[in-house]
Amino acid sequence: MDSKQLKLSTFDDALNHIHDNMVLGIGSGSTIELLVPKIADKVEREGLDLIGVCTSNKTDYIAKERGLKIVDVNDVDHVDVAIDGADEIDGHLNLIKGGGGALFREKVIDSMARKFIVVADESKTVDYLGQTFKLPVEVDKFNWLLIAKRIEKDKNVKAIRRMADDVPFITDNGNYILDLVLYDKINPYEMHEYLIHLIGVLETGYFLDTAEEAIVGTQDGVKIQYKDE
Incomplete structure (x- = not known):
């Protein structure tokens, strides 16, 4: 099937x-x-x-x-x-x-x-979170680039602003999405706590x-x- x-x-x-x-x-x-x-x-x-x-x-x-x-x-x-x-x-x-x-x-x-x-x-089942999929993070448009640079500086990840048809993707809330490439097996609880306390981060894709x-x-x-x- x-x-x-x-x-x-x-x-x-x-x-x-x-x-x-x-x-x-x-x-x-x-x-x-x-x-x-x-x-x-x-x-x-x-x-x-x-x-x-x-x-x-x-x-x-x-x-x-x-x-x-x-x-x-x-x-x-x-x-x-x-x-x-x-x-x-x-x-x-x-x-x-x-x-x-x-x-x-x-x-x-x-x-x-x-x-x-x-x-x-x-296909959605994995051994650990981040194994096959980028971690989405919803961020404010005002300081999105500063957030991306801060995350890349602090963590071994690549932060990519999501695009749709060559323009930035906008959420129903009017924000941007940063998709984080997680190069390592990262503790999701620690990563969520780190991200959620950055000014400009609305929420993370960790459930x-x-x-x-x-x-x-x-x-x-x-x-x-x-x-x-």
């Missing part, structure tokens, strides 16, 4: 977490864009009363187009379940996210959730100790991993 088929194979298990009278956090990225129509079909088929909060403007648009009831995150005081993708998943269910540039909003909603579930294909379950599509079938399993 190709990566799309592997993603699709995870959806039945993910949809089993969606029930009546719940607030659902809906993530971002290619996997979630495939999942949203399946969520809408389930809501319509079963007549569910469901409220959604989305981690990006794009997901918000897709969900509303499919008839889902979507509200602003400030209009809810909790999220029952959040379902999102990931760019990397390690053996402890720690993640790197932000390949789509929505890492701040993803972290807000995923951290609010009583249960945060990750859906992905097997540590937040996911409780990962539903992973593999060539040998769907595998479900639980935190600290």
